[in-house]
Amino acid sequence: MSEDLSFSIPYTNLYFASLAPPVLRFIPLLHRFQAGPAAGSDRFTYAEFGCGQGLSLLVMAAANPNATFYGIDFSPGHIARARRMADEAGLGNVVLLERAFEDMQPDDLPPLDFAVMHGVYSWIGPETRAALVGVLDRHVKPGGIVHVSYNTLTTWTNLLPIQKLLSEYAAQASGTPEERANKALDFLETLLASNAGHFREAKALAGWLKHTRSGDIRYVLHEYFVRHWEPTPHSTVAAHMEGAKLSFVGTCDVIDSIDRYVMAPEVAKIVAEIPAGPIRETASDLVRNNSFRRDVYVRGPVPMTAAEHQAQMAGTRFALVRRRDQCKLTLKFPVGQVELNAQAFDPLLDHLVQGPATVADLARTVGEKLDAGMIRRIVTLHAAGYIFPCPTADADPAPSERFNRVLGREIAAGHGHAVLASPVLGGGVRLPAPRIAALAGAAPPPAAGTPERAGFEGDREAMARLGVATRAA
Ligand SMILES: C[S@@+](CC[C@H](N)C(=O)[O-])C[C@H]1O[C@@H](n2cnc3c(N)ncnc32)[C@H](O)[C@@H]1O
Structure with a gap:
């Protein structure tokens, strides 16, 4: 049986912007649902399940000092590392729990406004998934927002037997976890070089192996040398989330909301004919070869009226996060290279150089109505990584x-x-x-x-x- 080689090796410690509360609040709003704490409220609760060494969680705790952040991970090394950084920075609003999801107790967490898991759900087995869904069911508040990222089945199917083989080979090899993983990858190189059977057709596999071997071994261990490696279609994850009364509202890849930047018109037409729901999402991943999703769910999303949507959008603030000279208008979106119209986009970026602005301010600046076209422009700049939604008021610095x-x-x-x-x-x-x-x-x-x-x-x-x-x- 394969074993979890990653357990004793710390994972990479990176920041993921899609986990930030203002970004998560924006997704239900974009799709016209009421969700999350009241607009402007900065006293919320937020938990990250499988927080690793906690960089994302700690950045957010520092930037939202009136909210309380909970990080849960079963690796003592991860929790110790996060705890040390939190203490050094004097962050009093972070609670770090060394716990397996399966062992969590009802009084470990309060009711939650936000619950996130990044790089976790398709790397754990069925019992752990069920335990996690149980924790979400117990703790996510009505209206609470949940982020779950995972590998879809799309593009990973060829790798399913390879990942099993790598894990099983490493389990019987000797040495440190890194050495055992490298022995397994050497073995795969030999099989690939045979150019026989499965490997004859495996051009993409050669590319994957080269890419994997050039990467950080800590990432490789946690990504592939885990006991459970279960790429999962959206429809299955959505069915699991129903167990915690969570409904899918949209993805953090906001470009998904603009068909023309995502797929060719004739493909978009086929997808549009599928009723909105899990089958459409899974089919859309297949026609786009989308291998990874960052889904947002809400416990009891309430549809907004047109007036509510207009008012909340108008009051949403965005900030420019890049240097202005780095905001190029030639972008790579899922459909391919896209050239944005400078007349439509430059004035918005120029205005944001002066500081954060609400969507209403931005529309006024360019002398236009706050309509669907204006929202699409703002979403496009957000998808490009140039602008990010931010709270209505600055926090204590x-x-x-x-x-x-x-x-x-x-x-x-x-x-x-x-x-x-x-x-x-x-x-x-x-x-x-x-x-x-x-x-x-x-x-x-x-x-x-x-x-x-x-x-x-x-x-x-x-x-x-x-x-x-x-x-x-
Ligand atoms: C791939 S890492 C992702 C870490 C972090 N979210 C990130 O994206 O950088 C998965 C994390 O989940 C933790 N984990 C895996 N299974 C767990 C379980 N059953 N209970 C608690 N933590 C778990 C691991 O220790 C690891 O830190």
Whole structure:
């Protein structure tokens, strides 16, 4: 039997923007459902199941100091690491529980406004999934928002027998978990080189193996050398979520809401004829070759009237998270390369350089109505990763500053963190570690008059806009 080689090896510690509360609140709103805490409320409860070493959770705790964050993971090393960072930053609003989902007790958690699991659901077995759904059923509040990401069955089917073989080979090999995983991958290379049987047709497999071997072994161990590796179609996950009275409302990949950027018109026509629901979602993954989903569910989504939708959209604030010069209008969306119309998009980006703005402000700026076309433009810029929904008011910046100092010290010590907490965003802003080090004054700024210096100044401006203190002169 295969074993879980990943258990003793810490996972990668990355920030995932789609887990931020304002991003999660936006998905039901986009699809015209009331959900989550009341607009403007910053005193919510949030739990991450399988939080790993907790970087995402801690960034959000720092950026939402009035909310309470719970991180649950059965790995003591993961919880200890998260606890140390939280303590160093003096974050008093984080509770970290070393617990298996199967062992959770009713008084471990309060009623939850948000529950998220990223990189967890298709890597656990049926009993653990059932336990997790039970915990969601017990704790998610009516109207609570749940994020679940997972590998769909699409594109992974060829890999199903390979993953089993790799796991079983590694289980009987000797050495550290990394050595055993590498022996299994060597064995697969030999089989692939035989060019026989299954491997004769396996061009994509060769690409996958090369990519996998060039990646972080900690990621590879947690991704493939786990006891359960169960890519699952949307319709199955949606059926499981019904066990916690959760209804699917949309995905964090907001571009999914704009057909023309997702699939060819003739394909969109076929998909549109399938009634909205799990079968349409699964078929849509198949026609798009979509291998990974970031679904948002709500416990009791209440449809909005047109007036409610208009009013809530109008009051939603967005912030520019990139340097303006990096917001190119040639984008790669699932349908292929897309060229956005500069006349329609540049004025919105130019306005957001001055600071966060509501959707109503943005519509006013360009002298247009807040209609479906305006919402599509905003969604497009969000899908591009240029703008993010943010809370209606900025949070106290002190916890973010303390947490960012801890990140700076860790980066100086060799950790590759690529995020800073932003009290404006209610989440994190991603930036490569060397640029964070330069902003923290840990490295001298680039020479005046060089493109690097212009980039550095651009980063400073962007951080100031997001309420992130920087120390470089
Ligand atoms: C692939 S990692 C994802 C970590 C983090 N969410 C991320 O995306 O970076 C899966 C995490 O779930 C935790 N986990 C797996 N099964 C669990 C269980 N039954 N109970 C509690 N935690 C579990 C693992 O320890 C690991 O930290």
